[in-house]
Amino acid sequence: MPQPRFRYHPDPVATGSAVPTVEACVLCGIARGWRYAGPIYGRQVDVLCLYCIASGEAARALTGGVDFPCMFTDATDVPPGVPFAVVEEVTQRTPGFVSWQQPSWLYHCGDGAAFLGAAGYEELRAHPDALEMIRDDLHRLGWPADQAEAMLRRMDRSGEPAAILFRCLHCGVHLASWEMVHADVEASVQVLGPGHETTVGRHAGAVGYRTCPYAGRPRIPA
Incomplete structure (x- = not known):
């Protein structure tokens, strides 16, 4: 069965955000062959189809409370000037993705960017603009050049x-954020030396390690 198209997540099957199933969606009752496999910040269900996400029915039906609608990705670090309608579509009508830290979307040219999936060093080499963004981010955080390169090659x-x-979606530039588990963050702080704990912990730019203080409690800026 054909799956719905998502402007900000072109291929949820390829990224692993949708997996095969023979079971019916708990909301619409239809077995569509695929179920959503990403985070749900709201009422949890076992089988959710992509059609119910695309239509907005999932966000309406799975709301976690009066203050916060159900969302499938967080709305942190949204640049000024991005329309609220874009943030709403990204967070409530687009499949999210699983990551080591709180998943956070990237934005460019006043719009949400298209999520292409997780990438390692070999995949990044095919997109030097994204690779350079991460390299610049590590340098901005104070990583020595040799350790930054070693970090990139470990990805x-x-x-x-x-x-x-x-x-x-507008200029075609590739963007990337990066993440690692807390144990590696602590090791990185030790490598960088005293005084960098705050730098690493507070970093929340468009590219780089981030952790959301609202984990499990998604929000949309007013």
């Missing part, structure tokens, strides 16, 4: 550290 699309790859 593994199926492990950690890993990059999260996006593409701007």
Whole structure:
């Protein structure tokens, strides 16, 4: 069965955000062959089809409370000037993705970017613009050049550290964030030396390690 099209997540099957199933969606009652396999920040269900996400029915039906609608990705670090309608479509009508840290979408040219999936060093080499963004981010955080390069070469699309790859829908530039588990963050702080704990912990730019203080409690800026 053909799956719905998502402007900001072109291929949920390829990224692993949709997996095969013979079971019917708990909301619409239809067995569509695929179920959503990403995060749900709201009422949890076992089988959710992509059609119910695309239509907005899932966001309406699975709301976690009066204050927060159900969302499938967080709305942190949204640049000024991005229309609320875009943020709403990204967070409530687009499949999210699983990551080591709180998943966060990237934006460019005043719009949401298209999520392409996890990436390791080999995948990043095919997109030097994204690779350079992560390299610049590590340098901005104070990583020595040799350690930054070692970090980049360790990136593994199926492990950690890993990059999260996006593409701007307007200018075509590739964007990337990066993430790793807390144990590696602590090791990185030790490598950088005293005084960098705050830098690493507070970093929340468009590219780089991030962790959301609202984990499990998604929000949309007013």
